[in-house]
Amino acid sequence: MSIAIVVETPLQDDVRGLVSRLNDHLLPLSPVEFQFKMTVEQMADSDTTLFVARNETGRAVGMGALKMHGPQLGEVKRMYTVPEVRGQRVGRQLLDRIVDLARQRNVPVIMLETGTGEGMAEAHRLYSRYGFVTRGPFLDYPDSEWSAFFEMRLDAEKAA
Template sequence: MAVTIAAETPLQDEVRRLVAELNAYMMPLTPREFQFQLTVEQMAEPSVTCFVARDEAGRAVGMGSLKDHGDGLGEVKRMYTLAEVRGQRVGSRLLQRIERLAREKGLTRLVLETGEAPGFEEAWRVYERGGFTVCGAVLDYPDSGYSRFYEKKMLP
């Protein structure tokens, strides 16, 4: 599948739809108080870059964001691909694009928080295949048992 990935504003209907689908998928998997979702408005803040994957017809089929926390630390947020394109490496390509921007910004470490429950296996595979390793709690996320944390040291 030919996919293009570009930084875009999250303040558009297609991204809002992807965010809504991601939220609907995650809601039953983890208690609400242990879900740490950026809204599209938060994704539009200057510290966040939102990438959108589009198919040959220009339809948004995936998204992922990089949040720059300063001091060389970046966070992968809001990774999601439509079920119909899973297995076609769209998530991996989004992650690679996020990493490329992280390197361009001079970030030295990427972290992320994802769910620790059945239903998150595909996400774990994308991160682990991308060279991320499981680590302890990061940033201000609680170590609740409902989250799995990953990190990747960025090589120059």
């Protein structure tokens, strides 16, 4: 399957559909107060860059974003691929684009928060295989059994 990944606005119907599917996927996995979702309107803010993966027919099949928290920290947000393309490395390609953008911006570290439990096992594997390591909470995320935190140091790459 051929995939194109480009920066797009989240303010379009098919991206809203992806966000809705992601939210539906997350809903049964943890209490709502431990789900830190961005709306499409929040994703459209200038500090967030959204990548959308589209198949050969132009259908949106995945997304992922880099949200900047100043020049020192980038956060991976709203990573999702539709079930039909899982296992086809679409998530990896989205993560490649996000990390590449962070490198271009000379961001020293990128972090992410994701859920825990069996429903998030694939995401944990993707992040770990990519080079993210577990860490404690960051920013204003609470420490809870419902969240897992990861980081990847990009400044360590330059020092090596």
